[in-house]
Amino acid sequence: MSLSEIEAQLSIVTQQATEDISAASGLDELDRVRVKYLGKKGDLSKVLGGMGKLSAEDRPKVGAIANQAKAVLQSHIEQRKNNLQTEQIQSQLASETIDVTMPGVYQPQGRIHPINSIIDQITDIFVGLGYTVAQSQEIESDYYNFEALNFLPDHPARDMQDTLYLPGGQLMRTHTSNTQIRYMENHEPPMRVLASGRCYRRDTVDATHAAVFHQIEFFAVDKNITFTDLRGTVQLFLEALFGDIEVRFRPSYFPFTEPSAEVDVRWQGQWLEVMGCGMIDPNVLKAVGCDPEVYSGFAAGLGVERLAMVQSKIDDIRRLYSSDLRFLNQF
């Protein structure tokens, strides 16, 4: 091959390579083009293979042209590579763009029911005072609901009007005081215990009465527990729940406490009864095998719905069980 032939071929190869480089549609294809023309066995090398037959004078000339062609192609490739990379990033950015002005997906949010909320608050207060949280059962025997709590056999609270009896002699507990017996039977003093749960009564349902309602029971048994401890605990608890509030104790009667009291708080200008309480009756301690000559204790029971209604300004107890989202979403 003559010098001019080689030059012509170099120019053809360079031209083709330049076209292929600009036509490469991706980085992989571009690399194949590079190998095809500039690789060891590539088209450029093939053309230069014919150089051996040239004169010593012409050889450096072809070498110089070839080197230049190589350099030009390399810079074309580099440029194309940059363009392709930029295009790739741009298209990725375009496809992954997030339009922050699009409307969001609505996530319905649950809320804590006012009953659960107040039970949680009260539990927190008593746990802070070192109380243990206990549970007992809703289906109960006469013994745990009444007899062990010192209800005489003819006590009016056992009347069919109040208590829901089940076939077979069981009943639905009418208060959480059954927890006192069940807990004390299995634990030794000292004890400080809190229990919350559902209670059942055959009540006519109206704005302030429900057949199913919640109570919280708390009691403490130890040596030397006095009425003063009860008063201090009740006062502290009510202030923790309601803030600075006026509290009054009224003498009352419960079969399972002696002496007994009811507690009122001054709420929006009126006295409002919030719990029953008293010193645990010696007969109750005897029923669980606890010596009343050695130990004494106090107990109290509160109506949860009443407190929730006061705290959340709810006028009708039935709203608490209506499952009406317009009502529940307020809390």
Ligand code: DAH
């Ligand atoms: N069990 C009573 C009721 O349901 C409330 C009660 C009063 C509980 C006095 C007590 C207590 O523990 O000492 O009405």
